Amino acid sequence: MSRPSFWPVPLTGAVGALLALAMGGCNGPVNNQQGHMPAQPVAFSHAVHAGQYELDCQYCHVGAERSRHAGVPSTSVCMNCHAQVKKDSPEIQKVAAAVAANQPIEWIRVHRLPDHAYFNHASHVGSGLVCQTCHGPVQEMVRVEQVEPMTMGWCLDCHRKTVAEQASAPPSLAPRPGELLALTSGAPLPEPSKLPRPLRPPTDCSGCHR
Ligand code: HEC
Ligand code: HEC
Ligand code: HEC
Ligand code: HEC
Numbered sequence: 001m002s003r004p005s006f007w008p009v010p011l012t013g014a015v016g017a018l019l020a021l022a023m024g025g026c027n028g029p030v031n032n033q034q035g036h037m038p039a040q041p042v043a044f045s046h047a048v049h050a051g052q053y054e055l056d057c058q059y060c061h062v063g064a065e066r067s068r069h070a071g072v073p074s075t076s077v078c079m080n081c082h083a084q085v086k087k088d089s090p091e092i093q094k095v096a097a098a099v100a101a102n103q104p105i106e107w108i109r110v111h112r113l114p115d116h117a118y119f120n121h122a123s124h125v126g127s128g129l130v131c132q133t134c135h136g137p138v139q140e141m142v143r144v145e146q147v148e149p150m151t152m153g154w155c156l157d158c159h160r161k162t163v164a165e166q167a168s169a170p171p172s173l174a175p176r177p178g179e180l181l182a183l184t185s186g187a188p189l190p191e192p193s194k195l196p197r198p199l200r201p202p203t204d205c206s207g208c209h210r
């Protein structure tokens, strides 16, 4: 069998079906779209917005910290600025036309996992990972490109490294200065998601195939 050593574990249900799929002639990752860089209906540039003008990623991708999908902003977010900025640009007029017609812009997806794999932004961003770890230097991109392979091996590699690091150097759970101050002065506690805590990324099949 040409599969890596993590295969021989008890398999049931959906995962067993996946294994059957893999052994039934599937020759490798279906999702390796590394380098995928589709043209978009409006020439929106991250290099201008997130790079030159330093807009925060989550100003537009509001779901990243609290839900499964980071999401793409609605046209009304664009019009916060473009009702004034560059109104005469043909690209901005496409945005204005979509707003007038009450239609979304049909952005082309760059990253997409197959349905059988579960990924959630909130749990990754909440554990302190920055967008660029998985998406590369988006703030330098004129057109978004998939930088990482986003295959199962890629996911597992980080999960296994994290588990190993945590085993050798678990985070200190002692209160930090800000927390002590909060307890003694009534000041607001630091956000719970920012507190050090042990990270437990799954390495078992059912962690990512549910
Ligand atoms: C002004 C709004 C805005 C800001 C700020 C912004 N983005 Fe985006 N982002 C968009 C829009 C619109 C799209 C869809 C069009 C495209 O792919 O360029 C998008 C697409 C993406 C995609 C591709 C989504 C897919 O289809 O797979 C990623 C990844 C992404 N952004 C990450 C980031 C990161 C990281 C930052 C901060 C460095 C950032 N964005 C800042 C508006 C924004
Ligand atoms: C916070 C303000 C802000 C927001 C929000 C914003 N933009 Fe921009 N955008 C700018 C600025 C500033 C420029 C650069 C203008 C210049 O070159 O003089 C720009 C440039 C552009 C251009 C290039 C226009 C040209 O012809 O040079 C496009 C296209 C564009 N934005 C699309 C969008 C889209 C689509 C969204 C929503 C997803 C968006 N922008 C959201 C501020 C914003
Ligand atoms: C641990 C890796 C990882 C991190 C960190 C991460 N992403 Fe993603 N992102 C992914 C994967 C994997 C997908 C494809 C998800 C799918 O198809 O279900 C994706 C898809 C997206 C998409 C398009 C689909 C969606 O979910 O809305 C956007 C936009 C996006 N990411 C933006 C961001 C932004 C902004 C950040 C930082 C705040 C970020 N991502 C952090 C891995 C990551
Ligand atoms: C750069 C490191 C990194 C990469 C790449 C990464 N993860 Fe994670 N993953 C983590 C960390 C850290 C956690 C958080 C563990 C915790 O909170 O205890 C996590 C947690 C998870 C969880 C459990 C929490 C939840 O959301 O249910 C799942 C499932 C998961 N990751 C799936 C994936 C998948 C699928 C991919 C690849 C598309 C991926 N991860 C890529 C680091 C990573």
Ligand code: HEC
Residues within 6 Å of the ligand: 006, 007, 009, 015, 018, 019, 020, 021, 022, 026, 027, 028, 029, 030, 031, 032, 113, 114, 117, 150, 151, 152, 153, 155, 156, 159, 202, 203, 204, 205, 206, 207, 208, 209
């Ligand atoms: C950390 C998350 C994660 C874990 C753990 C994980 N997988 Fe996956 N798996 C993925 C992702 C993401 C994909 C889709 C990308 C790809 O095909 O590489 C995938 C794809 C697959 C595929 C389809 C591959 C193909 O070539 O079509 C099979 C079969 C599979 N996984 C079985 C398993 C089994 C069995 C286990 C346990 C031994 C397991 N996975 C553990 C994330 C994970």
